[in-house]
Amino acid sequence: MADRLLMGPGPSNPYPEVAGALVRPVVGHLDPQFLAVLDETMARLRTTFATTNALTLPLSGTGSAGMEAAFVNLVSPGDPVVVGVNGLFGERMCEVARRVGAEVVRVEAPWGRPLDPAAVLGAHPHPAVIALVHAETSTGVRNDVATVGAGRGDALLVVDAVTSLGGIEVAVDDWSLDVAYSCTQKCLGAPPGLAPITVSERARARLLERPSSWYLDLSLLSRYVEGDGGTRVYHHTAPVTMIGALHAALGVVLEEGLAASWARHAECGALLQAGLEELGLVLFAEDGARLPQLTTVLVPDALGDAGDEAAFRRRLLDRYGIEIGAGAGELAGRVWRIGCMGHTARVRNVETVLAVLRRELAR
């Protein structure tokens, strides 16, 4: 595989320290040595999510498995579920919720603009669940989950932190989030494959006894990750290698410090966004709600038809080994998504992509 500079919507380039973890000898999923790594990984996830939630673990699937686990463990057929929708991943939440029988109440904002927390809170008198995306990977917009958390009442608040965790502040306990899930391959700097998830005590008390998914059944999983009367109860074979990689990546994140990691992402995002505007490009996400780690920018008119913009991205990949992301959903062909996440979030990389864009847009 070529050595890419990964500046799309993820995966980002993993922290170099992860490689050593990937090639450590495989041990069994019930080996005391592995269980110590798992426990420490869970502790590091708690710190990263800013929570004391006991049930905080890496699920054995990608970030989308985290989304599915949230709904499948909490939603019974007919439950009213309010979903904020201002991008592809809000849409995905609706689809996942509908498949487990939710009565979905959509609260929309135009793609590129943040959700109105008051509209989300006022959409239904007694929702079982309120769900929204913290950092919309399709648009580069940040939604205000803290305000929704402050007013959530009896509803359980499910938050998609796939693109936010590690890149901007995520404060699960302070913001009263009941379930938050993320991924490994964006701002945490590991390869893709796991979905960190955290579950509050009040959400835990409302986990379904027998959700439609056995694989993602959080009650069963808790008996393995926490043990049951001191015994780790086998559920499925934990992906020990990927958990070792996440453990190492979280070690890097926490050694740098979360605040320093957020500051680094903020600096890179600001530099990138200013640089794109200097190139005459137009940022898509509303000013004030822009994510530093994921920037959407309109495809220049000269590359306006889809074939040309795809060829442009392909040239960046082939000539420079730089990946930037295509638009997704209704933004396909209309925007590029430029990520600065995890280990990729370095000013050197920002200068590189700006220099290459400058040269190639002038051709």
Add this chain to the structure above:
Amino acid sequence: MADRLLMGPGPSNPYPEVAGALVRPVVGHLDPQFLAVLDETMARLRTTFATTNALTLPLSGTGSAGMEAAFVNLVSPGDPVVVGVNGLFGERMCEVARRVGAEVVRVEAPWGRPLDPAAVLGAHPHPAVIALVHAETSTGVRNDVATVGAGRGDALLVVDAVTSLGGIEVAVDDWSLDVAYSCTQKCLGAPPGLAPITVSERARARLLERPSSWYLDLSLLSRYVEGDGGTRVYHHTAPVTMIGALHAALGVVLEEGLAASWARHAECGALLQAGLEELGLVLFAEDGARLPQLTTVLVPDALGDAGDEAAFRRRLLDRYGIEIGAGAGELAGRVWRIGCMGHTARVRNVETVLAVLRRELAR
């Protein structure tokens, strides 16, 4: 992590060639270089499963996700599903099927003995699905899936090949299996984390349009792995690193040759089973139905209470770095499970574990 000799029910020790794949640079899940690796991985899986099924892919979860995908994509509430049960994983199939609403018809055999194919075929006049485990990891028993395949009629046949694939023959097309799924960490010699699955054309025609699981929706996944009109449609971020590891492991398996791999597993299993009997131990699985790659042996009377046998296994782990497996389900405390799978299936390792058992049982 210590360098263990992994002779439990999995994970086994990965092939050494896998390490190089794990530390190759991460590339994007839509990068042409990765898609070429994915395509080749799928082709290698077809060879390994002995099938021409187009829909043959690595699911982004462990083997249990493969089981869940089979049922969730094929079973509607109220469908009669015949499940053969002679061990823990047959039981698990019943549970997974029930959670998606199946009317489960159990066909049992005692743990340690194979299922009767005629009983499986005669259990219901028109089952939607017949499901059984090829190699029962909990008992070390091989079930005759070929005979069930020959008589399956209109039913779809779902086979758990988690412990069989790569270790004994699995002939998906010749045996008329409609869905077979496996894992990566046993006889294929990669770390845990993916579930290879293959789906026949007749099963494909009966995939549910909107299964309860979005993450494991095979129709949606096909649009990414096969493309839709030439375009790979994003579903979730593929675990590129683990797929690279599987690609490398399958390369080792196919370079050795499937028949040679089966022969190596057969030789190791026979040597191990004869050696255990020479030590005065009693094999649990019925003669004639024993798997070479996973051997169950009764815990000696002298270690009969659960604490002692656990301490014995712990001593093997701590003093020798050898993992053997505990009994599972109703066999907990009553048997050990000794695996010889994938790269671990070497006569040197068999001699090692026999020598250590001889010494430690004499203490």
